[in-house]
Amino acid sequence: MKRPSATWEAVYKADRRKHHHRCRACNRIIATGERALMARAARGTVAVHLDCADMQVVDGHTYRDSMEAWGLAGLKARGWRVPELDTHYAR
Numbered sequence: 001m002k003r004p005s006a007t008w009e010a011v012y013k014a015d016r017r018k019h020h021h022r023c024r025a026c027n028r029i030i031a032t033g034e035r036a037l038m039a040r041a042a043r044g045t046v047a048v049h050l051d052c053a054d055m056q057v058v059d060g061h062t063y064r065d066s067m068e069a070w071g072l073a074g075l076k077a078r079g080w081r082v083p084e085l086d087t088h089y090a091r
């Protein structure tokens, strides 16, 4: 079975959700109809606006990179093999 991707882009829908996500980059609530980058992290789904995804956290590191890392950590927590993380965090 192919590993799911760490992140995905979606037009944010709130209808089926109990609460809206807060953007990890600008900290505003993500509204219905806004484009978002989502990741299923180890402790639940996280999201940033698509417009915020390429904002830099530090030089050369964007929120998109953080989302990828959180998503990969989430996949690993759910039992997927994630060799990329083994490269970064040697055991």
Ligand SMILES: [Zn+2]
Residues within 6 Å of the ligand: 023, 024, 025, 026, 027, 028, 048, 049, 052
């Ligand atoms: Zn944002």
